[in-house]
Amino acid sequence: MIKRIRFILLFFGIFILVNQNSFAQQELTSSEKFHKTSGDVLVGLLPALSLTSTFIWKDGQKGTWQFSKSLVSTIAITWGLKLLIDKERPNGESLNSFPSGHTSVSFASAAFIQKRYGWKYGVPAYVLAGYVGFSRIEANKHDEWDVLAGAIIGTGMSYLFTKPFDKENNINISSGFMDDTPTLKVTYTF
Secondary structure (H helix, E strand, O other): OHHHHHHHHHHHHHHHHHOOOOOOOOOOOHHHHHHHHHHHHHHHHHHHHHHHHHHHOOOHHHHHHHHHHHHHHHHHHHHHHHHHHOOOOOOOOOOOOOOOHHHHHHHHHHHHHHHHHOHHHHHHHHHHHHHHHHHHHHOOOOOHHHHHHHHHHHHHHHHHHOOOOOOOOOEEEEEEEEOOEEEEEEEEOO
């Protein structure tokens, strides 16, 4: 239990560190402010839901580890590209527009939920992640290319590291013959 609490604290510490903005904020219109705020809330909520899902379905540390690898690699690639590309934001406040970090984190979370637990839970998660991308465009923080790149990075990393959750025991039993000798094969997939 202590390890889980440490992991959650580390996760949110990294999240807060990554989302700090050292540039002065421009005054936003009421519509931009609404979309920015709702996107900011969802970018924290989606990873929290993804992480919580691993405890709800009691899939041990496998789901937690898979989500951790997906999220950390998504953040690393996103920020690496931001530092390499230096694209100016549409509102001119900084040079870290490409790709959208909010979108990449949101889509990494949605793709994790979809791939791990199926489309029944994935569709609502993707809708929320899509709204986060939309909110970044509406808040004048990113353009469509920034958001598309963030969605591709987040989805790709989760698909790379996430395996579907199987509630059943992953035991396969088969029989056959090898050189006229009856055989029994038992396979357990971790």
